[in-house]
Amino acid sequence: MPGPTSHAEHTAEIRAVSRAGREVLAAFERVDRGWFVPRRMWCSPRGRLPEPVDLLTDPELWRRCVYGDTVVVTQFDDGATHWPEVGRVATSSASQPRLVVDMLERLRLRPGTTVLEIGAGTGYNAALLAELAGAPQVTTVELDPTLAEIAAANLTRTGHPVHLVHGDGTLGCPDRAPFDRVVATVAAVGDGLPYAWVEQTRPGGLILTPWGNAYDNGVLLELTVRPDGTASGPVVSGVAFMQLRGQRVFTGHAADFAELADAGDPRPSAVPPAEVAFGEGVFGIGLRMPEVCCEVSYTGERDYEVLLYHPAGGSAAVADVRDGVVEVRESGPRALWAEVEAAHGWWAGQGRPGLHRFGVTVTPEGQRVWLDSPANPL
Structure with missing residues (x-):
């Protein structure tokens, strides 16, 4: 598995291929992914199947996984499967760095922008959000108590004192609302795009979330919240994320x-x-x-x-x-x-449409998918 083995090499590689702006790339340079990846994790260095990797027994492979443009799995089966066993369903990870940078760029963050993150995971993405918007402006919600504890420790240790909530991300965080941005690091499934995210976002604000279904998981939606309490926007890319725990599709059989x-x-x-x-x-x-x-x-x-x-x-x-x-x-x-x-x-x-011709509108009554325009619902 060739590739970078240090944060400096990793940053240089991302700078060479990313179209992100100066602020996002500078934040990426200030936050070392290795600070948030545990000693023992799973990665796919030799193909499609994940393998257990240990920093102490194979430090070079660990570094290639951490500083490569790849997903690092940090939990299987909601914690029921313990390292080095490989479980059935990956349930927490450090996402692919190039995708992380792309999503940060799409959020168009500035100092003072209030952000709600759904899915703290390791805390890595929340640290990047804090670098861009300021730690007091960032709220991150994590359902899994063990992951919430790990993320809190990582964020404290690395000097990113964001507001971390142990709770159900589909409910948002009404006590800290309204937000300028909502970003999910887990995928909503089917008709499960939470209206709470729309309710808790200021008019003109953005919701950036993975979304999919059992057949295809999935795509990235960029929704703009309107003054009438709805949100609508296009599919902006194809992505694959772990799914919200309460909406997870039956797999593994x-x-x-x-x-x-x-x-x-x-x-x-x-x-x-x-x-x-x-x-x-x-x-x-x-x-x-x-x-x-x-x-x-x-x-x-x-x-x-x-x-x-x-x-x-x-x-x-x-x-x-x-x-x-x-x-x-x-x-x-x-x-x-x-x-x-x-x-x-x-x-x-329909003319063999690609995914970028589709979009979604979310209302208090539910959601509808459209082709080319919200005026053309399916």
Whole structure:
């Protein structure tokens, strides 16, 4: 795993590739990511699968993980899985640095800007927010008591005395509202964008949050709060974040559903599996099947399987792509591959829109997704 092994090298690499402004890059330079990453964590230095890494037994690998442009996992399964075991679901991490910098730039922070962060995690992002807005202006909320304690200790030790609240981030922090900015470091799921975030943001303020569903997790939304108590804005990029704990999608049982799908009779596919599993079309297609999970596994250099499954309903479908030939099997009360073929047809009929043509409006009554304009809801 080549790459930088020090904060100075890490900063130089980010400066070379980032379009962020001077203030954000200066804040990034002042805060060492290594201050917030524990001695023992998990990283993926040799591929897609996370591995346990220990500073004391392999300091060079630890530094390459910490100072590389990669995610460092600091908790699995809400703390139920202990290092060095690798758990089923990553539930806390230090996010990819390039994405951290991009989100900080989008917030357009200045000294005195009041900020609510949802998901303190290690405290690293809150420290960066404090560098830009001032520590007294930053409130960060963390649901997990152990993570809240760790973040508080890290922030105190590094001289970033932000206001940290142990609580449910979906409720915001009404005692400290209103805020100029709300930024979430965890993803809202489906129709779960909290209206409390809108209520607690001043008119003209911004909400920057990851958002997705079971099919595609997900995208980054930049919502502007209006005087009428609504918030609306576009998808600005594709991202993948851990999900709000109370909204987390059922995962980790793909093998069971793959076995269920294999019981079906084989047939060809009416659509290329790659178009329903990869690329910008996945987001639009996923909007038509938000409660269905989509996972890809590679069975060879160019061979792969696309698995669709509906956890609540016990339906599954798999498309096996081998030597360019596609074979589909589906089983259960719902014909999921037929549904994804129909969703693909809808997406193609809309002009094959990329994710940047979509947006969301949040109101007291709920939320609605739109294409190209809030006046064109789906």
